[in-house]
Amino acid sequence: MKAININPIVLILVNIIAPTMYMFISGRYLQLFLLIFASVLMIVMGRYKRLLGFWLVYALMMGTYTLTMHMGDLQYIGLFLIVIVQCIPCIALASILVSKYNSAQLLSALETMHVPRVLVVAVTITIKYIPTFKREFSYITESMRLRGIGFTWKKPVKSFQYFIVPQLFRCAALAEEVTAAGLVKGIDAPLRRSSYFEEKFTFADATVLVVFVVGLVGGFVWKQM
Structure with missing residues (x-):
């Protein structure tokens, strides 16, 4: 089918x-x-x-x-x-x-749908950040493995910090990169965008x-x- x-x-x-x-x-x-x-x-x-x-x-x-x-x-x-x-x-x-x-x-x-541009951009970035988050998470786990750091249930809070702290720093950096890329592509332009995809x-x-x-x-x- x-x-x-x-x-x-x-x-x-x-x-x-x-x-x-x-x-x-x-x-x-x-x-x-x-x-x-x-x-x-x-x-x-x-x-x-x-x-x-x-x-x-x-x-x-x-x-x-x-x-x-x-x-x-x-x-x-x-x-x-x-x-x-x-x-x-x-x-x-x-x-x-x-x-x-x-x-x-x-x-x-x-x-x-003629929704506000701010909402359109926010929804798009949120949805597309999920695979980015997954990729960044794999980088963090690989880096931890190379350093001999593993997750242990004996110290769950400390182990969780090894994951979340690098991810937060990467979120801040990626937010700046995504914003810059969007501005270069004219995402904040008041005119309606043309698109290859209809x-x-x-x-x-x-x-x-x-x-x-x-x-x-x-x-x-x-x-x-």
Whole structure:
């Protein structure tokens, strides 16, 4: 099956709306609906490996939850995991947003919504910083390994400092670099940017949103039954 390209705005809207619905819709229904919705969407987008990883993580967490809930001393672990499990579909879709789309595509898509430029830039930088953070984290762990420094549970606070302090310094440096790069590319210009990527809203995008809204409406009906 040919993979369909979905507008990143659709994934952003789903990730904004879905978590808030747990306050209004039955958690069991919403969790099941989001699992099916995210799985089908990843199949449509051709993200089969990510779908497999998504289900493996979900199965592992649910298995751990089931085991720990029958152990009095470990029930808190199960309660913590069930909260994380409810967010897994949104995390899976957010991971596609981070890995599939580049900064130019995100800017082009967000500008079609006519939101303030400051918000567009902030959202784009936030989303694209995640893979940068992952890369910087790998550099830090490699540097620690070369120096013979390892994480130990005997001194968790000190071990955590080895990770977080270099990362904070790198965040400050990268913020300056990203700002300079954005200014060079005219990101603060008052005129609308032209872009090689035209992220238009298509029939497939509308269908995904309609299915999502219908599923949420079904959750309200389920709750009243």
